[in-house]
């Protein structure tokens with residue numbers, strides 16, 4: 001009889017352990033997804049000033065040369 005109780009308790013403990021582990025993994029992946037999304041959004045909204053004409057462009061569109069940002073190839077060539 002005592003063996004049967006131990007077995008039942010063991011199975012419940014095992015199921016509980018598996019459940020908690022799965023829950024933690026789900027929470028972690030959810031958190032990571034949120035962080036990545038937030039980073040992407042911040043990156044897309046980042047604006048930098050063109051060194052030549054002083055207009056602001058999105059970081060994805062600018063050209064980087066000698067540590068300075070340029071809005072276009074024309075601005076980059078003007079500085080030389």
Ligand SMILES: [Zn+2]
Nearest residue numbers: 050053071075
């Ligand atoms: Zn420019």
